[in-house]
Amino acid sequence: MMPRYGMVIDLKKCIGCETCTVACRAEHATSKGILFNRVFKFEVGKYPYSKLGFLPVACMHCGKPECEKQCPTGATTRRKDGIVIVDTEKCMGCQYCVVTCPYGTRYYLDEIKNYIKGSETPYEKKGRKKHRRGAVEKCDFCIKRVEKGQEPACVTSCIANARHFGDLDDPHSEVNKLIALRRGYTLNPELGTEPSVYYLPDY
Amino acid sequence: MEERPKGHFVFGWKIIAYLFLAGVGGGASSIGAAFHLLRPEAEIVILGGVILGAPLVFIGSFLLLFDLGRPQVAFRAFLRPNKAWISRGTFILTIYIILGAIQFGFWIWPFQGLENYPSLHLILNIINGIFGILTVIYTGLLFDTTRSIPFWSTPILPLLFLVSGISTGIFGLILILFLSGGTESQVVSLLSQFDAFLLIFEGMILFFYLHGMHEVTAARASVRRLLRGDLATPFWVGVVIIGLFIPFVLEVFWRDGTIPILIASLCGLVGGIYVRYIVVSGAVKAPLNAEGVLIYLSPRPE
Numbered sequence: 001m002m003p004r005y006g007m008v009i010d011l012k013k014c015i016g017c018e019t020c021t022v023a024c025r026a027e028h029a030t031s032k033g034i035l036f037n038r039v040f041k042f043e044v045g046k047y048p049y050s051k052l053g054f055l056p057v058a059c060m061h062c063g064k065p066e067c068e069k070q071c072p073t074g075a076t077t078r079r080k081d082g083i084v085i086v087d088t089e090k091c092m093g094c095q096y097c098v099v100t101c102p103y104g105t106r107y108y109l110d111e112i113k114n115y116i117k118g119s120e121t122p123y124e125k126k127g128r129k130k131h132r133r134g135a136v137e138k139c140d141f142c143i144k145r146v147e148k149g150q151e152p153a154c155v156t157s158c159i160a161n162a163r164h165f166g167d168l169d170d171p172h173s174e175v176n177k178l179i180a181l182r183r184g185y186t187l188n189p190e191l192g193t194e195p196s197v198y199y200l201p202d203y
Numbered sequence: 204m205e206e207r208p209k210g211h212f213v214f215g216w217k218i219i220a221y222l223f224l225a226g227v228g229g230g231a232s233s234i235g236a237a238f239h240l241l242r243p244e245a246e247i248v249i250l251g252g253v254i255l256g257a258p259l260v261f262i263g264s265f266l267l268l269f270d271l272g273r274p275q276v277a278f279r280a281f282l283r284p285n286k287a288w289i290s291r292g293t294f295i296l297t298i299y300i301i302l303g304a305i306q307f308g309f310w311i312w313p314f315q316g317l318e319n320y321p322s323l324h325l326i327l328n329i330i331n332g333i334f335g336i337l338t339v340i341y342t343g344l345l346f347d348t349t350r351s352i353p354f355w356s357t358p359i360l361p362l363l364f365l366v367s368g369i370s371t372g373i374f375g376l377i378l379i380l381f382l383s384g385g386t387e388s389q390v391v392s393l394l395s396q397f398d399a400f401l402l403i404f405e406g407m408i409l410f411f412y413l414h415g416m417h418e419v420t421a422a423r424a425s426v427r428r429l430l431r432g433d434l435a436t437p438f439w440v441g442v443v444i445i446g447l448f449i450p451f452v453l454e455v456f457w458r459d460g461t462i463p464i465l466i467a468s469l470c471g472l473v474g475g476i477y478v479r480y481i482v483v484s485g486a487v488k489a490p491l492n493a494e495g496v497l498i499y500l501s502p503r504p505e
Contacts, residue, residue: 040491040498055493066351072289073279092279093272096289099214102351102489104500108272134272188492191350199493 004082004196005141006168007155008175008184009056011202013162016041016054020154020163024058027142027153029127032113036105036139037154053202056163058154059084059105059139060187063194067097067106075135082168082196083143088135097136102191106138141165168196214483217266222342222479223371224263225296226364227472229335230372232256232303234394236332239325245390249328251379253311255372256335257303264296288345295341299334306331339368352486354425359412360482366408370401371475374450374468381465392458395467399454402471406447409478421489429485438481446474 016039024030024037037058044053061084068076068084075090076097098106112128114120131137142152150156155163166175175198178184184198235252238245268274280293306327309317317324343361350356373394380391413429416422429438450467457463490497 042496042498044496053496055491055498057491066349070287070289070345070348072281072283072287072293073276074282075279090276090279091273092276094270094280094289095272096345099486100349100351103491104488110272132273136272185494188489190492191489201494 001169002080003167004169005061005146006082006166006175006196006198007061007141007152008164008166008178008198008200010160010162010164010178010182010200011054012200013160014039014054014056014202015160016052017159019157019159020056020058023153023157024139027145029124029130030107030137031109031111031131032115034107034109034137036107036137055199056154057103057105057187058197059141060103060193060195060197061141063196064192066100066102066191066193070096070100072096083141083146084138085140085143086136086138088132088137091132091135093134093136095136102188102193103195106136108136109133215270217270219476219479219483221263221266221270222364222483223476224259224266225338225342226368226475226479227371227375228256228259228263229299229338230368230370231259231375232299232328232335232372233332233339233369234372234376236328236335239328239332243325247380247383248376248390248394250311251376251383252332252372253303253306253328255375255379256331257300257307259375260296260303260338261300264300288341288348292338292341292345295334295337299331299338302327302331302334336365340365346482351488353419353422353489354416354486355482356422357412357415359408359415363405363408363412363478363482366401366405367475367478370398370405371472373398373401374471374475377464377468378472381461381468388459391464395454395458395464398471399451402447402451402454406443409442409447422487424487425485428487429481434481434485437477437484441477442474442481445470446477450474 018039021035021037021039025035028036030036037056040055040057042053042055044051061082063082065076065078065084068078072094073090073092075087076084077087078084093108095108098108109131112131112133114124145152151165155165164175164178166173168175170176178200179198182200184200186195186198232252232255235249235256238248238252268277271277280290282290284290284294306317308314310324340361343364346355346360347358377391377394413426417426428434450471453463453467488500490499
């Protein structure tokens with residue numbers, strides 16, 4: 001049976017170190033200005049009853065993706081295993097998915113920029129083949145790694161073991177157990193996008 | 204990197220110009236079609252609708268094309284009319300431009316002959332007018348279905364675009380009438396009277412739009428930007444004073460003079476640009492909602 005991939009991020013364990021952000025950039029060699037994974041840092045409550053919160057956000061791989069609904073070219077599709085992908089060959093770069101994504105996880109690549117101006121590292125040179133100028137790109141759950149049976153780069157690299165990856169359709173999977181035990185929730189449920197990325201509360 | 208306020212999304216000038224041109228073009232051809240049906244003796248208005256309609260929308264479509272990241276695969280925009288409003292809009296624009304081009308080509312220049320088939324011409328023009336209206340409102344419907352931006356996610360928006368489009372279309376027609384020298388004062392005063400009514404209507408729609416949006420928590424930020432934030436000058440001066448107040452006063456109190464109506468038309472067209480500008484630039488994405496903790500999307504990272 002085809003799995004439905006999903007991710008669980010434990011906010012109690014997340015320390016906001018941004019290792020996932022760096023691992024993601026290392027995996028995908030994204031241009032300057034583009035990070036498929038970001039960690040939002042914010043203050044909850046009012047001093048002295050306050051704390052620092054972290055929220056790692058990448059593509060939610062929604063069950064009903066707004067981006068897929070609005071894509072006029074059919075470049076954005078949701079695979080049977082639940083991964084939402086962009087076929088940059090088909091994308092015409094209208095960028096409406098960037099506007100319509102409620103999670104702000106899509107990026108338009110208007111030019112391939114090196115991180116250090118004027119000097120291209122061998123790694124960037126190798127990585128730029130994966131990107132297409134003028135198209136929209138985003139997190140793809142590290143589809144190549146997943147197809148090889150590995151976990152996405154952000155999951156493997158997480159130093160706090162806060163990220164878990166697995167099959168949401170399998171009731172005995174680790175992700176489903178965590179969601180049930182810790183009352184996992186999704187972001188902006190009021191929009192009805194049905195994300196595949198769940199968060200566990202930080203208490 | 205340019206710092207943007209949190210959660211703002213800004214479309215480029217090309218999109219705003221397209222929205223304006225599509226409004227003027229579609230509005231003018233729908234008014235032209237209405238005249239064709241109701242007052243066919245005012246041929247100059249019908250002519251004006253054809254002259255303004257398709258050519259302006261054609262220019263606007265080119266702006267859209269150049270706004271694409273990869274215009275070489277733009278044909279793919281036709282592929283998903285069952286779901287995506289952009290695809291539906293691409294069909295609407297194409298049909299509209301083809302209909303306008305047929306009328307233009309066989310009635311004005313380079314060929315003639317359409318006037319020998321009055322009923323065919325009437326039907327063609329009415330379909331053209333309907334597609335003109337669709338051209339104006341489909342962008343409103345596209346914005347309406349964008350749930351991530353609460354300021355756009357309202358069915359009042361297509362109505363605002365429609366009324367503003369028809370109003371600016373009339374201003375464009377009045378300008379065409381003056382340029383062609385055929386100032387049939389009766390037609391002009393009819394148009395400007397109807398337009399004065401539309402301006403009241405547009406003002407009311409704007410009021411209810413902003414009032415309704417102020418009640419929506421996530422859209423309140425947009426309304427605040429318009430009323431007293433960074434978009435206050437474009438809104439109060441560009442939309443309210445130049446776009447609504449001045450044309451209305453001139454059309455109601457000095458409707459017999461040539462110069463006042465000319466000024467009213469130019470002001471109204473400028474106001475039409477500003478209406479599109481404030482709607483597009485006022486967009487603020489809804490914050491991320493992590494079980495009640497709201498996180499506003501920050502500017503793009505390095």
